[in-house]
Amino acid sequence: MKAKHQRLTLALLALAALIGAALLAASALRDEAAYFYSPADLQKNPVAAGKHIRLGGMVEDKSIKRLADGVTIDFVVEDGGAKTPVRFRGIPPDLFKENSGVVAEGAFDRSGVFVADTILAKHDERYMPPELTRKDGQVEHRTETLEQ
Amino acid sequence: MIAEGGLAALWLAAALSLLQLIMGAVALTPGREEAGAMVRPVAIVQGLLTLLAFAALIAVFVMSDMSVKLVAANSSSMKPLLYKFAGTWGNHEGSMLMWVTILGLAGAAVAIFEHRVSNRMLIATLAAQAAIGLGFFAFLLFSSNPFERLPIPAADGQGLNPLLQDPGLAFHPPTLYLGYVGLSVAFSFAVGALVTREVNAAFARAMRPWVLAAWILLTIGITAGSYWAYYELGWGGWWFWDPVENASLMPWLAATALLHSVTVLATRDSLRAWTVMLAVVAFSMSMVGTFLVRSGILTSVHAFAVDPERGSFILALLALYIGGALALFALRVSTVKEGAQFEAVSREGALVVNNLLLTAILGIVFVGTLYPLFVEALSGEKLSVGPPYFNSAAGPLALLLVALMAAGPLMRWRRDRLKTVLNRMALPILGTAVVLLLVVVFAPPIGVLPTLGLILAVGVGIGSVAPLWGRNLRRTPLFTWGMVVAHLGIAVSLAGMACESAFTKETLVAAKIGETKQVGPFSVRLDDVEPVAGPNWTALEATLTASRNGGTAFVLKPQSRSWPNPPTETSESAISTRWDGQLYTVLGKQDEDGRWQLRLWWKPFVTLIWLGGGMIALGGALSLFGRVRRERRYHDRIAYA
Numbered sequence: 001m002k003a004k005h006q007r008l009t010l011a012l013l014a015l016a017a018l019i020g021a022a023l024l025a026a027s028a029l030r031d032e033a034a035y036f037y038s039p040a041d042l043q044k045n046p047v048a049a050g051k052h053i054r055l056g057g058m059v060e061d062k063s064i065k066r067l068a069d070g071v072t073i074d075f076v077v078e079d080g081g082a083k084t085p086v087r088f089r090g091i092p093p094d095l096f097k098e099n100s101g102v103v104a105e106g107a108f109d110r111s112g113v114f115v116a117d118t119i120l121a122k123h124d125e126r127y128m129p130p131e132l133t134r135k136d137g138q139v140e141h142r143t144e145t146l147e148q
Numbered sequence: 149m150i151a152e153g154g155l156a157a158l159w160l161a162a163a164l165s166l167l168q169l170i171m172g173a174v175a176l177t178p179g180r181e182e183a184g185a186m187v188r189p190v191a192i193v194q195g196l197l198t199l200l201a202f203a204a205l206i207a208v209f210v211m212s213d214m215s216v217k218l219v220a221a222n223s224s225s226m227k228p229l230l231y232k233f234a235g236t237w238g239n240h241e242g243s244m245l246m247w248v249t250i251l252g253l254a255g256a257a258v259a260i261f262e263h264r265v266s267n268r269m270l271i272a273t274l275a276a277q278a279a280i281g282l283g284f285f286a287f288l289l290f291s292s293n294p295f296e297r298l299p300i301p302a303a304d305g306q307g308l309n310p311l312l313q314d315p316g317l318a319f320h321p322p323t324l325y326l327g328y329v330g331l332s333v334a335f336s337f338a339v340g341a342l343v344t345r346e347v348n349a350a351f352a353r354a355m356r357p358w359v360l361a362a363w364i365l366l367t368i369g370i371t372a373g374s375y376w377a378y379y380e381l382g383w384g385g386w387w388f389w390d391p392v393e394n395a396s397l398m399p400w401l402a403a404t405a406l407l408h409s410v411t412v413l414a415t416r417d418s419l420r421a422w423t424v425m426l427a428v429v430a431f432s433m434s435m436v437g438t439f440l441v442r443s444g445i446l447t448s449v450h451a452f453a454v455d456p457e458r459g460s461f462i463l464a465l466l467a468l469y470i471g472g473a474l475a476l477f478a479l480r481v482s483t484v485k486e487g488a489q490f491e492a493v494s495r496e497g498a499l500v501v502n503n504l505l506l507t508a509i510l511g512i513v514f515v516g517t518l519y520p521l522f523v524e525a526l527s528g529e530k531l532s533v534g535p536p537y538f539n540s541a542a543g544p545l546a547l548l549l550v551a552l553m554a555a556g557p558l559m560r561w562r563r564d565r566l567k568t569v570l571n572r573m574a575l576p577i578l579g580t581a582v583v584l585l586l587v588v589v590f591a592p593p594i595g596v597l598p599t600l601g602l603i604l605a606v607g608v609g610i611g612s613v614a615p616l617w618g619r620n621l622r623r624t625p626l627f628t629w630g631m632v633v634a635h636l637g638i639a640v641s642l643a644g645m646a647c648e649s650a651f652t653k654e655t656l657v658a659a660k661i662g663e664t665k666q667v668g669p670f671s672v673r674l675d676d677v678e679p680v681a682g683p684n685w686t687a688l689e690a691t692l693t694a695s696r697n698g699g700t701a702f703v704l705k706p707q708s709r710s711w712p713n714p715p716t717e718t719s720e721s722a723i724s725t726r727w728d729g730q731l732y733t734v735l736g737k738q739d740e741d742g743r744w745q746l747r748l749w750w751k752p753f754v755t756l757i758w759l760g761g762g763m764i765a766l767g768g769a770l771s772l773f774g775r776v777r778r779e780r781r782y783h784d785r786i787a788y789a
Contacts (some may be wrong), residue, residue: 017504024541028515034531035531090656105534
């Protein structure tokens with residue numbers, strides 16, 4: 001192989017690898033990027049069951065119910081009238097409580113309940129999820145569950 | 149006084165780096181070479197001055213001088229001494245000062261130890277190092293002054309984030325930064341070689357130990373950080389694909405590629421332009437990481453827009469240095485002569501594939517980390533990119549890379565025959581086949597990636613020691629041992645990752661006092677929950693008695709800690725390490741019925757992940773030591789001849 005040819009081959013190989021990686025990344029991003037929704041958004045455009053998303057809003061007053069196993073909780077996220085029921089199995093963060101902001105990551109099951117595998121909260125009494133207000137620089141704390 | 153002294157040292161160091169840059173530039177013009185005599189000593193003094201400034205900051209932290217704004221905002225007089233000390237770099241300004249200190253010391257080390265390259269090239273390299281330093285000195289002095297005083301001293305400080313109050317803080321950031329910023333030397337060498345038109349094998353041999361040293365420290369830093377996150381956060385995970393983690397992974401991927409291409413250049417004088425490019429990319433990734441972590445952009449694009457000064461400053465530096473280096477590369481790449489030839493089936497060919505795969509993985513991590521920021525900045529739409537993306541996009545490429553890692557070292561330089569390579573690989577392939585069979589017949593279904601990982605780990609484990617077969621082990625050079633140990637470390641680490649994700653058993657329960665719960669082969673009894681107090685925290689501590697299949701009982705004490713300053717709660721996991729894995733326990737909340745939430749994991753062979761990381765770093769150290777020793781001997785022989 002001539003010198004020029006070798007250089008060209010290497011350059012083409014590198015280009016092919018990068019394009020391949022870009023395509024792989026683009027298709028994975030399309031499938032896996034979790035978009036942020038509020039209950040109101042979901043009322044307008046429902047999301048298919050099993051699609052991984054982030055859900056953000058306020059925890060409705062008196063909606064947190066602990067199930068008999070002691071580690072599963074049901075609660076309702078609301079946002080200007082729209083409501084979404086959520087189930088979470090795990091140890092929620094300290095500042096997770098009624099009438100305060102929350103961001104849950106997970107997917108809807110077939111019955112329309114949002115099964116959260118992660119709950120995000122911030123160590124700030126005035127906390128609102130970053131997607132809703134965004135003004136402070138506090139550390140995010142998360143809790144995750146079994147179903148990963 | 150100490151704070152003012154530190155600030156003065158910092159200004160002086162900044163002035164010297166300007167002098168170093170100017171003298172270096174002057175010395176490179178024909179007829180003015182005598183100016184170059186100044187560059188080495190200036191670089192050394194500059195390094196010492198940054199060290200002095202850093203020592204001054206440590207001193208004000210240790211003495212809890214609450215008249216210094218940074219100390220008042222991030223420390224407290226009640227903290228244990230270790231965290232007063234390590235807390236120096238547990239904040240923005242302090243960690244940037246550490247960054248700059250390492251940059252200065254790296255320049256000084258080059259000035260002291262580097263005698264292999266031409267004087268012109270050394271001067272160009274040190275001038276480039278000074279140019280980087282100048283920008284970051286400006287950043288520190290104009291927008292992140294760590295020594296700023298308060299008009300009225302605070303009564304006490306606001307304390308350190310409790311998550312950081314762990315011995316890990318004393319160790320993890322310094323090693324990570326040494327690796328991160330150590331890559332600046334590779335960058336400066338590349339710039340120096342381009343400026344003086346000396347991109348050749350000698351340049352690669354000179355650059356290699358510096359790249360190797362930075363890479364070893366980066367490996368240790370990442371491994372230590374992973375273990376720290378694993379036990380401190382209490383989520384049982386060891387890698388979260390968090391942007392901050394990716395910020396350290398990206399330079400590591402680039403440095404790993406560079407490490408392999410610089411070997412091709414040093415041994416065979418091929419891949420000249422590519423190696424220079426990688427050296428630029430590796431440190432660029434360090435700077436991108438610094439930007440991500442230090443600009444506040446990760447919290448949200450909005451937080452960045454509210455206080456854009458620091459972020460814009462680093463972004464401008466990024467554009468300046470990366471843009472400048474790439475422009476220089478574009479101007480000079482035509483003067484880089486064609487390197488030596490090689491066939492597709494050869495050691496060089498294998499290393500090219502290694503480099504392409506590493507670069508592709510780097511690209512995937514880069515896109516996944518920055519994509520959400522771009523989307524939010526452009527359209528305002530928010531999204532998060534998490535483990536599913538990284539695992540599905542980077543996972544297959546990483547496994548392919550690891551598979552090829554077994555084959556590469558068995559190939560000859562320049563040209564080889566596929567058939568002989570396959571012959572040499574017979575045993576690893578056989579091992580892989582046997583494990584594949586065993587897995588198919590016996591193992592429970594454990595998912596595609598873990599299965600592949602486990603099978604590959606065995607095959608690659610055998611393959612990575614294959615280069616030692618038929619050799620006289622006592623005469624095998626140390627750097628060959630280094631390669632074998634590092635590659636074996638990858639296999640060990642991969643085995644740990646696969647076992648952890650395939651065989652972990654998890655139990656999440658609410659337990660009454662005295663109740664026994666089962667996780668994997670262990671039964672765990674909740675004996676008691678009692679309040680305990682530490683130096684600057686109080687906690688609820690559970691006493692758990694565990695035993696494996698009815699064997700000897702042992703005690704674990706996970707805690708749920710409350711910190712008054714700043715008010716925070718953290719959970720301290722309790723971990724028991726066995727030879728074949730770890731029992732990991734976390735205490736949660738008490739519910740209305742008086743039951744305590746407990747989270748228990750049995751993680752078989754999880755420790756292999758960090759053992760492997762340690763082996764990779766050890767392999768690097770053997771390699772570095774072997775290379776330096778061989779060169780010493782070679783030079784001694786020339787000196788005596």
